[in-house]
Amino acid sequence: MEERSAEGTDPPVAGTASASDEGTVIATRALSKRFRGGQLAVDGLDLTVPAGSVFGFLGPNGSGKTTTIRMLMGLIEPTSGTARVLGQPMPRATRAVLPHVGALIEGPALYGFLSGRDNLLRYDAADPTADPRTRRTRVEAALDRVGLTAAAGKKAKAYSLGMKQRLGLAAALLQPRRLLVLDEPTNGLDPQGMREIRSLVRELASDGTTVFLSSHLLDEIEQVCTHAAVMAQGRLITQGPVAELAAGARGRLVVTTPDPGDAARVLKEQGVADLVVTETGVSAEPPDRELAELNAALVTAGVRVRGFGVERASLEDAFVALTGEGFDVAG
Missing domain, CATH: 3.30.70 (Alpha-Beta Plaits)
Structure with missing residues (x-):
């Protein structure tokens, strides 16, 4: 069980945004999360994600990335500090914010006895903002976008891990989103599938969607991301444009x-x-x-x-120089 938030300030009314929110999709200030037993998972995080960016969120195992994402999505409350997504305070403005956010966190939750198509139909039916008249058209478009049209009638329990990842991504893309949050989106994909996801992320970004991407694959981040942040032991080590982070390390x-x-x-x-x-x-x-x-x-x-x-130094060189350790699977 998590502790409740110690944040006491009243948030702005949903639908409003301060001048400091202009051009920023995610902003945290002194965001911290301490679990029962004293474990400090996130410690004073000041994170800024520019609108229109493909933002890579990096860190070794246990660095606090997934805990941060869960706080941003309103799944758990911070112990202290603030988090704003699309200009709104989280988790207080969850109902106003989440219809504009697509998310794939810690793998998709699927009904194994339903087909891939029926899973998406159920996801869409649970969205109060979704127009039922265009539901099937949007589901077919999402399946096509992630390359699952041919497997749409197969039960989800028969899907490989990579296919399940694709289906989870399709669920996040059922409607246009201002922000897409992806936690290890290429997990289980073969090299061809990884290239397709990279291409899809670039396409979404070119359409104006901000993509917040957590991954343990540094070369993937370097190829697709415009900005990145590095976490270690619950603290933010650095953030900024990917080219500048790599340039900060010696070749x-x-x-x-x-x-x-x-x-x-x-x-x-x-x-x-x-x-x-x-x-x-x-x-x-x-x-x-x-x-x-x-x-x-x-x-x-x-x-x-x-x-x-x-x-020239790679993003991996910069990561090792900043954290003093190699990169492990995200936790």
Whole structure:
């Protein structure tokens, strides 16, 4: 059982938004969640998600991402702090906000004895804002959008994990949404399915939908997201445009050569640290000196240099630099 919110300020009336909400779809201030027993899952989170962005929410196992998402969606109350979604306070404005939000959190809840199509029909019938006259048309369109038309008549209990993920995403897309919240949307998908979901996310963003995406696949985030935030141990480490986060980490000096042993020896003599030797060459932490001098030293020593340069840092490099640890499956 969770503790109740300690937030005491009265929220604005549903349908209103302050000037600070302009251009922001999600905003949290000092948002915290402490569970019974003293576990502090989220600690003073200040998160800002720009409208129209594809926002990646990153963090190692147990970092508080799913707890944060549950608070944003009004599923649990914060212990302290505030959360606003589409300019409205959550969870107080849940009824006003959720009709404009599509969500896939911790996997879809499906009726196994119903077909994929009938599951979507039931989801849509439970939405008081949905027009029953266009229900079947919208269900078929959602099935087609996630590539499940051919399997629409099959019972959900016979679906693979990837197909269930697709069906959950289809449920989130039954109506136009201002915000789409996806928790591990590519879980269980094969590479082709992952590419299709990436393409769909880009398409939704181009149509004006803000996508808030939690994932443990850093390369996926880097390919599809415009902005990102990094969580660790319940606290926000950093947030901002993905390109800027990656730029904040140092790249790697990469030397491609058939003489990796000799190259490593020369680089070490030149004061280069953190050497990694492979069959095709050497990589290292870029030194604070003129790289042309290193290249000249390699050539002078008779090393056959086929490639030489600094590869830009990836989002994974930035994550490791920020958290001091590798990336684990989101929790």
